[in-house]
Amino acid sequence: MARDRLISTQRRGDDERVDTALRPRNLRELIGQRSLMERLHIAMEAAKGRGEPLEHILLDGPPGLGKTTLAHVIAKEMTGKGPRIASGPSLAKQADLMALLTTLETGDVLFIDEIHRLPRIVEEFLYPAMEDFRVDFTIEGGMSGRVVNFALKRFTLIGATTRAGMLTGAMRDRFGHSFHFEFYTTEELTEILRGSSKRLGVESREGALSEIALRSRGTPRVANRLLKRVRDYAQVRADGVLTSVVVAKALEIQQVDDLGLDELDRAFLTALVRTYSGGPAGIEALAATMGQERDTLEDLVEPYLLQIGFVIRTRAGRQATLRGCAHLGLPFHEPAVAERGSVVAGIFRGSRVDQAELYSEENLGGDESGSAV
Numbered sequence: 001m002a003r004d005r006l007i008s009t010q011r012r013g014d015d016e017r018v019d020t021a022l023r024p025r026n027l028r029e030l031i032g033q034r035s036l037m038e039r040l041h042i043a044m045e046a047a048k049g050r051g052e053p054l055e056h057i058l059l060d061g062p063p064g065l066g067k068t069t070l071a072h073v074i075a076k077e078m079t080g081k082g083p084r085i086a087s088g089p090s091l092a093k094q095a096d097l098m099a100l101l102t103t104l105e106t107g108d109v110l111f112i113d114e115i116h117r118l119p120r121i122v123e124e125f126l127y128p129a130m131e132d133f134r135v136d137f138t139i140e141g142g143m144s145g146r147v148v149n150f151a152l153k154r155f156t157l158i159g160a161t162t163r164a165g166m167l168t169g170a171m172r173d174r175f176g177h178s179f180h181f182e183f184y185t186t187e188e189l190t191e192i193l194r195g196s197s198k199r200l201g202v203e204s205r206e207g208a209l210s211e212i213a214l215r216s217r218g219t220p221r222v223a224n225r226l227l228k229r230v231r232d233y234a235q236v237r238a239d240g241v242l243t244s245v246v247v248a249k250a251l252e253i254q255q256v257d258d259l260g261l262d263e264l265d266r267a268f269l270t271a272l273v274r275t276y277s278g279g280p281a282g283i284e285a286l287a288a289t290m291g292q293e294r295d296t297l298e299d300l301v302e303p304y305l306l307q308i309g310f311v312i313r314t315r316a317g318r319q320a321t322l323r324g325c326a327h328l329g330l331p332f333h334e335p336a337v338a339e340r341g342s343v344v345a346g347i348f349r350g351s352r353v354d355q356a357e358l359y360s361e362e363n364l365g366g367d368e369s370g371s372a373v
Contacts, residue, residue, distance in 0.1 A: 022196045022224055023069050027077060029195070030070070032188040036179045040070075043177055044077060053107045054078060055176025056130055056157040058115075060164035062303065064221030065181040067160040068113060074158065075109035083109035083158065088117035094125045098137055101129055104155040115159035116166040123171060130157055130174045183218030183307070186210060192220050193227055197242070202231050204242035211247040215260040217304050222260070229254055259308065259327065264292075268301050269310060269328055272320045278333035280317035 024030050027044075030037060047054045054074070059067040075083035084100055091097050091112070104110060112118070118126070129135050133152040159175065161167060172178070184192070193209040212230060216223035233250035234240050255263050271289045272279050283302075287294045302318075305311040310324030325332040 022199055024073060024195075025076065027073060030066075030073065031191050031195075032184045033066070033181060036181065040074070040177070040179065044074070047078070053154050054109075054156040056174060057159070058164075058167075058172065058175040058178045059158065059160045059181065060178070061162070061181025062183070062219070063162050064219040065183070066220055067181060068111070071109070071111040071158045071160065074156075075111070078156070079107050079109060083111040085111050085113070088112060088114040091118060091122050093119075094122060094137065097122055097125060097129075098135065098150075101135065101152055101155075102150065104153055106153040107155070108153075109156045109158060111158045111160070113160045114162070115171075116161040116163050123168070126157075127170065127174060184220060185218075186213045189213035189216050189218070189220065189223045193223055196224050196227055200227070200231065202227070202234075202242060203240065205244070207244045208242040208247050211244050212251075214258060215251060215256050217260040218307070226251065226254075226256070260304070261327075265301055265305060266328060268297065268305065269320060269324050270330065272311070272318060273325060273328075273330045273333070278325070279319035280314050281319075282317045286318065 027037065027041065043054060057074070059070060061067065071083055075081065084104065086097075086100060100110060125135065129152055133154055135150050135152065136147050137150055138147050157175075159171075164172075164180075190210045190213040193212055194204075197204055197209065208230075209227075212226050213223060216226060230242055230247050230250040233253065234242050234246050237249070238246045251257075257266075267290055268286065271286055272281055275281075275289050276285070283294055283297060287297055290297070302311065302313075305324065306313065308323075309321055310327065312319050312321060320330075320332075322332045324330075
């Protein structure tokens, strides 16, 4: 069963209103993603200098890092107004997309979220619109149907995806710019929270916002969500001012620890260590043990545990590391594969080793059978 988690990077029902209120309004207000922003700034200034619309832009990266926010900022900077917005699943047929394309003015920005979920027939209909700014649309159907060629005004398409690998090569090749979002540092999240607290009228003391940032899993969406919950606690149980102590108590109630793990993350690690002796264990087996859906674990739990080095993925399944066990005070089970060489043993003890090297056939002593599902 899917769970409504406070630290989930997926958008929740109340996020849209809050995201809009806290969203930066121009490039100067954007924090982090320095390399991306520098390349984008050059592209925008060049397009403005030539008096042309921007080339199409693909934004990819994990959820909650600001792809939608950046699309709004680009549209505002280039046209003085917001983008036209759609999502991949909502464009079920060509007519849905046609209704958007024919209303765009020169230079307008069309933002399609979850573009990897566009139906194939709609995706292929979009190709000539992106390349030649023309589409062939079938009016009516059957024997009396006819194809009409529509000329479109030059526009900029911004596509956002959390799964760039699911995009077809033909779609990726039609974007002039491709920008990848990285997770934010604690310092960057602290600065974002400082701006958010000002907009929300929240007073904070030294160190309070950095405590929230540490628990935010590198994601601004999570940071702003935690800020709201801490604000509520400070209003009810304290004097309304955020301090390090208030933050710690507020998030203890929310069951979010000092690294941003919640009860589902801890249950995953506990099941892996206590039921499967630290692994390797298949994701289907873990899902059955925990009473969760496989997709829930793969999309909402594993990415962060992999990011901080608490779990690794091998050909045989998921394996807990020494760091992960130590954080929860669980016993660490030495993996049998570690006896084959110190390189393999290193990652389970927390050292940073290239996984491609770690799981090469040479280190594993030959090809392995077994499923990693």
